[in-house]
Each structure stands twice: as C-alpha cells, then as structure tokens.
Amino acid sequence: MRGWSFPLGRWFGVDLRIHTFFLLLLGFCLLSTSVAGVAAWRGIMLWLLLLLAVFVREVARLITAAYHDLHLRSILLLPIGGLFSYATPESAERAAEGQVQTTLALSGPLANLLFAAVVAALVYGATSSVPVAARPWITPTHLIRSTVWLSVMLGLLNLLPAYPLDAGRILRGKLSQTRGMAQATKAVSGISQGFGLLAMVAGLALLALPNASLSGGISPWLIMGGFFIFIGAQLEDQGVMFQSVVETVLMRDVMLTEFSTLSPSDTLADALYKAIHSLQDEFPVVRGANLVGVVSKQSILAALRSEGNGYVQSVMARTFQVARPEDSLGLMIRRIAGGRMALVPVAVNGRIVGIVTWQNLSNSMGLLAEHRRFEREN
Secondary structure (H helix, E strand, O other), rough: OOEEEEEEEEEEOOEEEEOOOHHHHHHHHHHHHHHHOOHHHHHHHHHHHHHHHHHHHHHHHHHHHOOOOHHHEEEEEEEEEEEEEOOOOHHHHHHOOOHHHHHHHHHHHHHHHHHHHHHHHHHHOOOOOOOOOOOOOOOOOOHHHHHEEEEEEEHOOOOOOOOOHHHHHHHHHHHHHHOHHHHHHHHHHHHHHHHHHHHHHHHHHHHHOOOOHHHOOOOHHHHHHHHHHHHHHHHHHHHHHHHHHHHOHHHHHHHHHOOOOOOOOEEEEHOOOOOHHOOOEEEEEEOEEEEEEEEHHHHHHHHHHOOOOEEEOOOEHHHHHOOOOOEEHHHHHHHHOOOOOOOEEEEEEEEEEEEEEEEHHHHHHHHHHHHHHHEEHH
C-alpha cells in the first residue's frame, strides 16, 4: 500500500502520505463534471471535499491516539480512511488492545457523522434555499449538500464489519480472542471481500435505474468504495498468508552465525577498511562479548567526509531492536515497523550470537524452505 503512495510532508512529527487511488477519484470527479455539464473546478472541489471528510476522521483518530499515548510514525490516506503506522512496538501492541482499539475505531465514523450534522445545522440555520436532503446527494452541482453526504457516507461505510474499515478492525479484534490473529484476519478478510462485491453490485444496480436521481448520486461511490474494500481485504489476506509463514520461522533458523563486528574504540578509518572487505552494510558494535551498538557503512563514510577521522562510538546507534534466537521472524518484522532497520542482532544475555539482515533474509528463507522440504521427503 505504501508503494502506491506519495508524501505530503511531516505534520506534528507524523509523516503524512496519500494513496494514488485518490488521483483516480480526481479523474472520476472531473468526468462527473463533464456529464453534468458544469465547470471542471466543481469536480476538483468535490474531490477536495472527500479529502476533507477523510481528514476530519483522521484528526479525530489522531486525538484519540494521543489520548491513549500512542506514538505514530505515519498516516496513509485512502479514500475510505487512513492507515496508521506506529513509531514503537509498544504503541502497536497497545493499539490492538480491546478498549483502545474500539475507541480508536469508533472515533473516525463518529467524527464524520458529527461533522455532517454540524454542517447541515449551519446550512439550515443560515438559509432555507439549500435543500440538504434533496437528490442527488453527492454531485458537483451542489457542493454544500455534497459536503454533508460525503461525510455521512464515509461515516456509515466505516461502520460495516469489513476490513480495513473501522468496524472490521473491531470484529477482527473480537475474533482474535478465540481464534488467534491469523485465523481471525482470514475470516474477516473473507467477510470483507463479500461486502466489497455486494457494494459494487449494489452500485451497478442503482446505476442501471431508469431515473438516476433515485440513487441519490451514490451509485458510483458505492462501486468505488466496494472496490477499495475488496482490494484492501485481498491485500490483508495475502498478508495473513505471509504472516502464517514467517511465524513458523525462528531467528535461529535464518540468522548469520559468521559475521564481522566492530569495537567502539575502532577508528572510523579502520572501520571503513574492514567494511571494504565485508559484504555487510551494517555492523554490530561489541565491547568484549557484549553488544553495545549498530553502525552502518554510510554512517562511517559520512562522518569521515564531514568531520574527519574519529571513533566508531561517536557514530554508532545505541537504540536498536535485539532479537532472541527463539523469537519468530514475524515478531521481529512487526517490531522494526516495516523494515527500517537493515540489521537485527540476535543475542543471548547481551552476548551476540548472530545477525539477520534484509540482504541475506530472502536467500536464507529460500534455502530454509528447500531444507524443510528435503527433511519432509526424507
């Protein structure tokens, strides 16, 4: 999902990204203006109103996350809502707790419905010439009315028990208490794909009505919403298959046991010379037998260029994730928040016994699969 997005900058310490599906919606909104025979700027405004509805729900979820002391790394904006990425494993684990997950999930739809009610009340209080309840509800020819109904549609849509919608997250959390996360996610993914198909069929059926105004102008939005739900559920289903595999792999199964280390008292010049003769991009830094840091080739080279020769301890990272040999690979992938660390040290009582790098992981996984197949056949 992240690969199909582009950045919008950093807001209050959180990276904000927008999915390219929003650009598809912009094309649809511009197409609707040509069908309706109105100016193109109205289509752009309709698209911005949908973005506003998503923004309102994500602000509410941000406030809720801050209330529960959850630290976010990034937010990916989708036409059906946003996906949070947490800055720490503790925040991710806390967000999955029952009460926290429920309040976080409900805050978005409630914010959308409340925003729609406030806008409708302001319109009715200001003038009676804007028929908020008239059809079509969502159209580029009536932007104020569309503001209300886009928020209503987004709020109600996220109350469907379909992942990755908010109610779907609650359902998955409830099922995981009895079935486990993998089986719960697989079950909710199947339900979600059903809802996605149902929404698309309903949208097509409304679109086929002789009088298009009877659909309230929501039929194209139902089709697109169903499409996004179906795709999101499929991606989640694929994620479950991947997760079920990596949960069976332990760090001792894929870790490198032959690797180079550096000392905090090594000079940067000596460290660079060692790096020349190693395939590693990152190195564990050990004092005696104890792991004290991690340093990369890039950090060594950048420090040499900017500050001249110094010591490894001045550039090494002192905060990093450490795995145990019996930890699952899936657990470590979740802890390192999407693979931002290039090296994971594996240690026992502070003594490093192996490393796992993204460079060797795919090769190790392939060889491990072949080894397991050989053992089953023999």
